[in-house]
Amino acid sequence: MISVKLDHVSKMFGTVKGVEDIDIHIRSGEFFTFLGPSGCGKTTTLRMIAGFYYPTEGRIMFGEQDVTYLPPNKRNIGMVFQNYALFPHLTVFENVAFGLQVRKQSKQEIKEKVDRALKLVHLDGYGNRRIDQLSGGQQQRVALARALVIEPQILLLDEPLSNLDAKLREETRVEIKRLQLELGVTTIYVTHDQAEAMAMSDRIMVMKNGVIQQVGTPQEIYNRPNNEFVASFIGESNLLEGIVEEIHDQQIRVRFSSDWVLTGLQENVAPKTTLTKGEKVKISIRPESIREAKTEENGENIVRGKVALSEFTGVSVNYITQIGELQLKSMFINLGNRVYQRGEELALSIPKESVYFLG
Ligand SMILES: Nc1ncnc2c1ncn2[C@@H]1O[C@H](COP(=O)(O)OP(=O)(O)O)[C@@H](O)[C@H]1O
Ligand SMILES: [Mg+2]
Structure with a gap:
């Protein structure tokens, strides 16, 4: 060899x-x-x-x-x-x-x-x-x-x-x-x-x-x-564009056009990339990292929207959720939970660790 x-x-x-x-x-x-x-x-x-x-x-x-x-x-x-x-x-x-x-x-x-x-x-x-x-x-x-x-x-x-x-x-x-x-x-x-x-x-x-x-x-x-x-070439990803609103305490907050905000961690900035407050940033979120939140749950990184597409594959339940003018793909492993239908409201939780900053 x-x-x-x-x-x-x-x-x-x-x-x-x-x-x-x-x-x-x-x-x-x-x-x-x-x-x-x-x-x-x-x-x-x-x-x-x-x-x-x-x-x-x-x-x-x-x-x-x-x-x-x-x-x-x-x-x-x-x-x-x-x-x-x-x-x-x-x-x-x-x-x-x-x-x-x-x-x-x-x-x-x-x-x-x-x-x-x-x-x-x-x-x-x-x-x-x-x-x-x-x-x-x-x-x-x-x-x-x-x-x-x-x-x-x-x-x-x-x-x-x-x-x-x-x-x-x-x-x-x-x-x-x-x-x-x-x-x-x-x-x-x-x-x-x-x-x-x-x-x-x-x-x-x-x-x-x-x-x-x-x-x-x-x-x-x-x-x-x-x-x-x-x-985007490797696996599926949600690619979203927003504005860096704040960088503080190893955390980064991004605001999107439809006025929702997400917080991520500074350790998840792509190599050779620096972020500046007030500038545009692309972020990537893998569909399988998103969780279903409780209907009444509120707080950081919880977003709500209307289900635009609901797909049951057996292994997983895949949703596309419309949040303002953005669409978010999510994938939940099928554990027998209730499947939301098109038009229903769905609350999603995006863990801070899963927000990845591409610069
Ligand atoms: N013998 C050749 N003569 C001229 N151009 C070539 C030749 N072989 C490859 N190319 C060009 O080089 C680039 C890379 O091709 P290639 O290595 O075959 O790509 P891949 O295998 O990733 O599909 C392409 O733009 C292709 O058109
Ligand atoms: Mg080839």
Whole structure:
């Protein structure tokens, strides 16, 4: 296993910017994810690590070795693509064996390694099948076996689940995670699906327009987003704009246009952000952090409004509540409480700890 370092890496395609100043250190054995919308530069970054593109600027290190301009076949990486990229006219065995044959290993050695790789992805006994006799999920597992059979130091996966249906996607997600833990291989995973990234990763790099927005654990990027983009891209959030009315005693009070006020804690100001009294501020409140208040309850951070949307999902009850001209999304775990209907009055309590200041 090996660490991967991108040292201020940029890539231009003529005058089109692929990525800009990517500076990250992926630890040995880590499950690291590039997350962001389509076109943000995930594949470009991954292809530079694989050696299919060379950076315009910066260096790439595997451990102590500078691999910036090393060709792909000298890098000892396994790669899995979204479209599997299997040879349709070859058998499962032949597809998986391909990388070993290129490396001129003995027949006996190849058979042992392919059998082991197929076992690893739960496809033992499928060696003689043709690729077109397999389901999408099985094809993706062949692609995984093919990447793993060469015993790579680094496993690169570019949106490997996006061609699978929802149920299979979840199963394969668990499989990939299990394999990675079992083998301990440094894994770099690309996805635009934030739930997938959150569930699988040790750390996530959130990207937008070729630029890093935040690097952190799933908890860090969810609970302490650096900016509005991260707060809205990861999970659901209420984004509200108000005016800072007072900063006092580690607390911040914000007034909104419809004349309600909220108090939050100074420790919940996003990194690199300073707030000034009288200025505009964006705040983020997660729907699941809001509580139902008692009808007669009054006090700080309790707001009332009319239910505009009431949605019972079984697991939760979701509301959109109209408060003056603002709408607030809330999500309560279903504990058998009464479900409010559209038009009813609902009192909500917003804990101070859950008011997050984006600046
Ligand atoms: N071979 C290429 N030639 C020109 N532009 C490219 C090429 N590959 C990617 N780009 C551009 O670089 C940007 C990042 O693309 P990409 O890395 O494929 O994004 P993602 O994988 O996040 O969807 C996009 O604007 C894309 O159009
Ligand atoms: Mg891509």
